[in-house]
Amino acid sequence: MIAHIFADLCSGCNACIATCPTHVFDFGAETPVIARPDQCQTCYMCELYCERDAIYVAPDQHAMEAVDPDAIRTSGHLGQIRRDHGWDRPREDGHLDPYRFLGPLLREGVEAAERRFDKKLS
Numbered sequence: 001m002i003a004h005i006f007a008d009l010c011s012g013c014n015a016c017i018a019t020c021p022t023h024v025f026d027f028g029a030e031t032p033v034i035a036r037p038d039q040c041q042t043c044y045m046c047e048l049y050c051e052r053d054a055i056y057v058a059p060d061q062h063a064m065e066a067v068d069p070d071a072i073r074t075s076g077h078l079g080q081i082r083r084d085h086g087w088d089r090p091r092e093d094g095h096l097d098p099y100r101f102l103g104p105l106l107r108e109g110v111e112a113a114e115r116r117f118d119k120k121l122s
């Protein structure tokens with residue numbers, strides 16, 4: 001689940017806001033605000049799209065974890081999913097570059113779920 005944004009690393013590009021399929025973030029004065037952590041589905045798309053490696057998503061899908069930002073910073077976890085998936089590397093490198101296409105697919109899934117939920121309410 002979303003755990004922390006490192007303000008000193010963040011460029012304020014807002015890519016994480018645009019890519020999060022469940023609208024966890026709000027715009028902030030300088031960095032995005034983690035406004036709805038309970039809506040996080042631990043998909044890691046915000047980490048993948050953060051070119052500054054300024055976001056940490058903790059592995060527990062069900063509960064928020066209190067993390068020590070300094071420990072995360074020195075652990076090597078920041079940007080790890082980008083490195084492991086070959087994000088920004090050419091496909092011939094053998095990494096899972098098509099993983100980036102999951103973002104729109106996840107968003108479609110959320111929209112389909114919202115439509116079903118709306119129907120149940122009406």
Ligand code: SF4
Nearest residue numbers: 010011013014016050
């Ligand atoms: S994607 Fe990364 S650098 Fe851009 S606003 Fe979000 S946390 Fe900051």
Ligand code: SF4
Nearest residue numbers: 020040041043044046
């Ligand atoms: S892990 Fe996925 S759902 Fe959670 S904040 Fe990041 S993009 Fe949004």
